[in-house]
Amino acid sequence: MNSTLIGHIARGIIIVLLQGLVFQRIYIGGASFNYFAFIIHPVILMLLPMKTSRFLLVVIGFVVGLGVDLFYSSLGVHASAAVFIAFMRPYIMQLLEPRGGYPVASTPSYRVFGLNWFVRYSALMLILYLMFYFSVEVFTFVYAGQIILKAISSFVISYLAILAYVILFNPK
């Protein structure tokens, strides 16, 4: 139990650091077309153990988001989006529940649940995160078009990165 707990914490810290120090600096499309943002840290919330209480989920979401915000110097923007998807996670799980219920497993990894399931699960989580994040970032729905464009273009690259990470490293 302790090893998985430590593993989760370590993974969380590393991914937050990666997000804040590396992925934040990656610009695709340059300054003129600043619509691609690598947002990978939602994967921390995606991979939290199945039995994590909803309360703990929301709190962890807040901590993770706040951690990323420290690097983005946008206090609260990532945190609000992370809290949001942490809150939504149980509902998404309910929505995607396979016939016959979920297999007994500690983490929602693609090995146990199948890649098909994980692809849909992570896609929903990520797009919710990005929509929420960019909405809060712009903080007005006047630019709904831009928000959606940013969310979709960022979704594409972030999603690929997350899937690559999950498939390559197969985190438990």
Place this chain on the structure above:
Amino acid sequence: MQNLLEYLSRNGVFLVFVGLEILCFNLVINNNQSQNEIYHEATIAVSAGLQKRMSSLTNYWELGTVNDSLRTENAKLRQDLMNRGASNTPINRANPRAFDRFQVIPASVIQNSIGLRNNYITLDKGKKSGIKPGMGVIGLDGPIGIVVAATGGYTKVMSLLHSNSAISASLRSKGHIGSLKWRNADPRIMELEAIPKHAQLSVGDTVVTSGYSRIFPSDVMIGIVDTFWLPRGSNFYRARVRLGSDMGNLHSAYVISDISKPELDSLANIDINE
């Protein structure tokens, strides 16, 4: 207490979620300049929009109050104007209008007629507001009548359009005095009598109150000379005067209380007694 705990255990996560989101937004607004500006602009825009809608909704219902307050303000301004000439009054700094010779009491016309031979106007203020019989009443564009009776909350005014109404009037430019009466059925026209023959009357002359009748202050515009003629064998002109007031469309009325009236009346009585 147990219910509360049960409620919290069932909805606790949602509350935590909402609480954390509120905290996040608080952080966003307090720590991010552009969001902060947008937040303030948005709250102003939303609240101002709502306020405006609300006020347009309630405007109609508030019209009466607004009218009343405007009327009160008008009364004060008119009072100032009327008392501008009467200068030798002591100054009371706390209440600059306390010693004004003329007090103007705003009122609203609640009943009016113009089609009868003897017309009356009813106002929504009465004795409680200081109205007494004999006071003059002016409308927006000139005199409209004289108070004949006042109850606690209402006043009956003899309209200018009354067979007994007579107003002491003068020509503004020449200063000659005449008496203004209502002769015929036209509510826009009154007749000015007793202008001496040597007065060089001309069409378009302004007719104002003379101030001699102790009812109206002097120099309140009544109307304009429309036509005039010299009746055969008479030394006095007669003139048709087009009233400034539209007697058929009265809403606001200002009752004029003259502090000097009792004094002047007693003087007049002495004259009569002799």
